Each structure stands twice: as structure tokens, then as C-alpha cells.
Amino acid sequence: MPQPSAPRKSPGRPPRISREEVIGTARRIVTEEGVDRLTMRRLAAEIGSTPMALYHHVRNKEELLVLLLDDYAARALRRPEPAADPRERVVVAAAAIHEALAACPWIVEVLTADDLMSASALWFVEQIVDGLVECGLPPEQAVHGYRAIWYYTAGEIVVRATAARRRADDDRTTYREQVFGNLDPAEVPRLAQVADRWTPLTGEDTYLDGLRALVTGLLAAH
């Protein structure tokens, strides 16, 4: 793997393409035609190279997508006005991450990253951890709190995006609809009670409510 910025004049054949070019072209394809059209062959053709040459600049397609996500985060994340209330800073920072990622459906496959650890996201993580500490959590608890917020946020985006995708290419009856159509009120009374409202209810965007609840609960322990 080449050093991102190697001291010039290294031995070996000089590169004809760069990681930046790969990422930049990939970004163009994805924004113009969607992530489905991004294939290694297509990307190579667009750059004027061969598919395998790309593998000298990115480890594999997954890493390419992670890099694309970082690239996107660096552009799309706008730092919000830090609120006075530290607790509100936590909510606002998490919501900003969520908003940027939710607007970008193609990253879902990558979103399962351990953390959102692009350099440009660090500021937001700092806001969250710092806010929790300011609210009285010991640093370790604050890190755990951040993780919980990240699980919730990533889960929300992934689950919703997958649901949307399944709905899109599923003309036939969904398994869920089958199961939900025949609820036994004796076995599952509450679900039977809300069965007909289930789809609209789960369609509502309640991310912020859940986030606030989570933050409330994280802080309540102290």
C-alpha cells in the first residue's frame, strides 16, 4: 500500500493513477448514477486503467466504499452552533451525524463501520463525549454512552434503509405482512391492537425522540 504522501523519488514504476483519482471518480459515478453502477471494471474504464490496477490504491471494494464515506462525511458534515446546555450539545451533534448519513442511502453497507471514525467526524464524537462528561458522567461512562448513541443511530439508518430497499424491489407480499395479517389477539393482544396502524407508525421518523430518550436515560444513572 503506497504511503499517502511518500517522499518523492521512490523506486519502482511510477503510478499512473492515484488513490485520490480513484476516490474522486468513484464519487462521481456514485453521485451521478447511484452506487449500483459503481463496479471495479466500470471505475477502471472511467479512469482509463484496468480493474486490477485499482487494487494497488484501495485494498478492495469495501475499503473504497469506506473511503467514499469518509470523503462524503468531510463534505456533508456541517458543525452546528454549539449549544450552551451540554446535554443539548450531545443531541445536536448526534442529530447532525444522523442527518448527514440518512441523506446518503448508499453508505448503508459500509455504515456498519466500527465507529464513524473519519477524521472529519471526530469533532462530533468529541462533542458527544464532552457533553456527556460535562453532564457529570465519568469519561469511561461517556465513551460507553457515545457508543450507545452510535448503535442507536447506525441501527436506525441501516434498518430504515434496508426496509426501503426491500419495499422497492419486492412487488410480492412481504413476509412481514403475512405474519402481521394473522395476529392472534389471544397470543399477542397488544400487537393485534395496533396491527393496522403498524406500517404508518413504523414509517414515522422518531429518531430524535429516541435519541433524547437515550440521552436522558444515560444521564439519569448519575
Place this chain on the structure above:
Amino acid sequence: MPQPSAPRKSPGRPPRISREEVIGTARRIVTEEGVDRLTMRRLAAEIGSTPMALYHHVRNKEELLVLLLDDYAARALRRPEPAADPRERVVVAAAAIHEALAACPWIVEVLTADDLMSASALWFVEQIVDGLVECGLPPEQAVHGYRAIWYYTAGEIVVRATAARRRADDDRTTYREQVFGNLDPAEVPRLAQVADRWTPLTGEDTYLDGLRALVTGLLAAH
């Protein structure tokens, strides 16, 4: 797609394999050799058929995996003793789902299901919704609460599983380690402060703590 239980004597060529046989054989391969070894060709060979014949019994590989997850849930989910405290019933039901799913790393790709809506999981969903209602939430809020819990739970499992996978086939330095190695204490003081403890901290299993916090917060609004 064939009816699960069609009224016998339908016209057309009689099937030589069944959806049950497909799922059962797939389950055997996955449990014995891991999900990576489950390919449509391998599965067909094992059954004594051809790859494309499988597609008359499952829509595609993704659906096969969803069915496998349902199958797994039906076997692995054990209903816990319902606690007296409704709030504790919520926690216990969610924890039971989490425990079963976390023990089963291969489902991650499928886990992004909209809900965990296998028939066998319904009881647990009922426990959660009912517990929240008993604690005073209106039914709509209870459904939203359940969704928040599901986001958190699915997110935790997916994120952790992906992190584990990445660690496994990544000898080289992780991108995260690179970013985390050079934290600027002036930019992100809190992160710099915990940087050396980050990996062990995020390795700890704090699912239950986060879950309890979330439930606390969901109920605190009322």
C-alpha cells in the same frame, strides 16, 4: 412462488425438492462450516439438484438467509420467566432477543431486516410493547419505543459483528488506528484523554446498560 401448503394435486411438474429441504440443508451447511461456505451451487449439489432449481423455492439468496434467520429464531429464542415489573419485562425480552442474535454471527447481513418479524419473535415484541404500555405509554408511543429498542439492538449487533470481521481479515493497520493515533489534544481534548483506553473500552459489552438507559428515557417522558 409455490403456496406453503397448497391443496394437493396441482397441475404442473411435481417438485423434487421442497423449501423445507432447501432451508434444512442450508442450515446444516451453515452450522457445520459457516455461512461463507453456503453458496447456491454448493447447496444445490448437496440436495442433488441444480442451482437454478433452488430459485423456485426461495426468491434469492437474501430471502434464503432471512428464512434461515427465522428458522434459527424459532429454535434459539427461549421465553424467559415474565417478571412482575413491566419495565423489567421490557428489558428481559429485549435482552433475550439480543442474546440469541448475538450468538449467531452469520445473520448480520440479514439483521438489517425491517423488524425481527419471524412468527416466533412476535411474543418478544408483544412483551416489549405491552410492558411499555403497562408503564403508562400510549400504544403509539409504545410502538415507537419498541422501534427505538430494535434500532439500538440491531445496531449493536451489526456494528460489533462488523468490527470483529474487519479485525479478523485485517492484518494491516486499521484506518481507525491511524486516525486515533494522531489525536490533536487541542482539537479533541476528551478523545485525546481517553485515546489509549478507547479500544478496550469499546470492547466491553455494555449492551444491557445502554438498553436500561434507553428504557428509562423512554418512560421518563411520561
Place this chain on the structure above:
DNA sequence: GCTAGTTTCTATACATGTACAAAAACTTAG
């Protein structure tokens, strides 16, 4: 200039999911 070493690029090959078309094996109507 020549050789050795290093890095990048190219060509070929394979495993995989699955689309498509046609064949096979039935039931039913006449």
C-alpha cells in the same frame, strides 16, 4: 551502460449470484 530491486500495471482465470430459454413432467378438457 548494466544488473538487481521495487513498485505499478496488465492479462488471464475463477467463484459466485442469477437472468433467460427451453425441456421435462405433470393435470385437465376434449
Place this chain on the structure above:
DNA sequence: CTAAGTTTTTGTACATGTATAGAAACTAGC
């Protein structure tokens, strides 16, 4: 029995990610 219709199975084909081997293009030491 034959013809038509229906469902399942088979065979072939293609797009995709990527492993592997070797060629190409450079630098450094002689």
C-alpha cells in the same frame, strides 16, 4: 389418447469481485 396449460427443472450465459502470475517502468549500485 391427444392437446393445451402449468409448474419445476436444467443448461447456458453473463456480470462482478478479486486471486495470481508476469510484464513494464522506474531507482540505486556498480
